[in-house]
Amino acid sequence: MTDSLIVGAGPVGLTLASELARYGIGVRLIDRAPRATETSKALVVWSRTLELMDRMGCTRAFLEAGLRAQGASIRSGGAILGRPRFDDIASAYNFALMIPQRDTERLLAAHLGTFGVSVEREVELTGFTEAADGVEARLRHADGREETVSTPWLLGCDGAHSTVRHGLGVAFRGEAQGDDWLLADVRLEGAGAPPPDEIATYLHREGPFVIFPIPGGRARIIGTLGRSDPARPRPEPNLADVQALIEQRAGGGFRACDPVWLTNFRINERKVAEYSRGRVFLAGDAAHIHSPAGGQGMNTGMQDAINLAWKLAMVARGGAAATLLDSYGPERSAVGDLVLRNAGRLTDMATLSHPAAQAARNAALRFLLGFHAVRDKIAATMGETEIAYPASPLSRGPGAGARWDPGDDDGPPPGAGREPRFLLYAADRARGAGLAARFPRLLDPDPRTSPDPSRLFLVRPDGYRGLSAQAAAWDEAETYLRGLAPGGP
CATH class of the missing domain: 3.40.30 (Glutaredoxin)
Structure with a gap:
């Protein structure tokens, strides 16, 4: 019997496995993919996640590999509506650490390896059966070999199409946002490009356009392409499509070159009502997916894992009552609701289509972003230092549930x-x-x-x-x- 079986070796599964191993809990971490992520995918590690990595013991490696974005800009028609800065986030990590997901996974896997644990690749969960004292999981290996594993805890970190979630029969409620979006990882050349340490958002009548800096002199570009039509899927974008968006939305003055990843995507916003049943738990995209606006998705999932790990370890080692685990779902579900709400609002605001609504939005942003307090609030929300658990059954007394500075x-x-x-x-x-x-x-x-x-x-x-x-x-x-x-x- 293994102490815990984690399904899915993305950033969330790797974080959960590392924390359980750090606490002395035996871990098997499986993933059906033959290799780790090779693209940039999620790009941002925020302040609160870096603070929690201090407890994990792996912050330094991330700081050495990442690029520190010091702020953001919101632009429209050649004008800058406002420049929220991250410098005033109440954290030693008062910046957005830009680091491609492939590097995040590489660094977390190396950290996990210091505990003698590695990812078992091309191993797929095909089903499981729950009992009062554990879970019997059925696995299939790349060579077709079937294996049955008994474990006290089954932990689903296996993404938006989670086999664990499907096995539980938990509803994944929500909907798709109606637009197609372009994503491009490129180099930018030209004096008109935004500063290399800034996240730049361009609000345009045809839709938003955002540039994220990436280490190594690269940038991530995303922008809307128009309403989705399931009957007529869009062809994969090319460099000319990217340059056309630069000219239209950002006013030109720079060009995209040397692409390494070009794709289209759609935004889904979904969430489970239950993060656990019995001895089976969900974390990360298996429990919630949402707009990439604000870059909160991976951070939220990694913080799910950190929240669950210490509670599971205390219970598994006999140091706490099993009821401690009852706090995981309520705490993280409330955070998931908050992140969904904030990301959805940002997306809705950026994709307004009526000219009068766009003009009112831009005027309001220009006015509000003139206030230091508003800029600080935006930075603290993005940095996730304001996440708290005031309604948790573990929180008692004035200010309980708040982050300890x-x-x-x-x-x-x-x-x-x-x-x-x-x-x-x-x-x-x-x-x-x-x-x-x-x-x-x-x-x-x-x-x-x-x-x-x-x-x-x-x-x-x-x-x-x-x-x-x-x-x-x-x-x-x-x-x-x-x-x-x-x-x-």
Whole structure:
């Protein structure tokens, strides 16, 4: 029996496998594809994901491989309507790290390899059967060999066409946005190209046009092509199509050359209502897909994985009650709803077709983006530092569920420990050590100094506030921990 079986070795599956392995949970990670992603696909790693990578222990490799975009511009008719900057994101990583998905997968696979785990390629999940104490999964290998695997946990990170989701019979509700879009990874030459550290959005009467910088002097271009017609699929684009969009939407002044990827795509917006059933869990695109506007998709999926991993590890190792896992679905479903809503609004705003609506949009953007507070809000939303779990069953007290600011640590973030534990921040560290001794599987043995002497905090392994209480509320802290411990209160 394997401790856990993860289906799908994209960024989400690799993140989940790495975190479970870091916590000492045995992992098998399978993928039916013969090789890892070879195209750029998802491009952006945002601030909050980089902070969580600090806990994983792999941020440095990503920083060395990526390009730091310092801000964005919103343009129309040769004018710049506004320039949100990422510098004021309240994080050490106050930028958008541009890195092709093929490199993200390569770096995560290398990180996973440090725990002695590798991806099993050309292995396909063909079905599974659930039981009270585990899951029996049926696998098919490239040579046709069939295998049956018993595992306590089946974890579906297998994308929009998830076999795990289909096996659960969970509805994937939503709809397709009505336009065809062009995608091109190219080089840009000419003085009129946007700065190489900026995400540039051009709003045009025929539709939006966006340029994302990519490491190595390349750029990703996407733009609408018009309404989709299922009866008449568009031919694959060529470089002339890309240049025509540059001339029409961005006013020319630069040219595209040296393409490495040209394709069309459509936007789907779908989400499950349930992220888990029994011992089967969904994460990433298996649970939610949405517009690429804002670049939130891969980040949301990786944060699904990080949220699930520490909870699963605590339960699997006997350090917490199984009810801890009940918080995964509500927490991440709420985030999925938020990301879907924000990405959909951005797409709807950018694709307005009526001239009067476009003019009103541009005027409103020019006005609003003149305010520093509005620009900061946009940057914080994109950087995902405002993601929180206020309604979670794990959140108690004022401000509970909010991100714990890494700047409030008086020590390094938890590294490659073999067990996830809560961290206690309190003024009375001696009393805190006594509390930790009573809950050695739940609480780190070394309390830290609270940044607010009047408050006591219990911070989750994923860096969010679980309990926020008065400094002397030791009974409240003990009750909180007892509610998580095996056997309950």
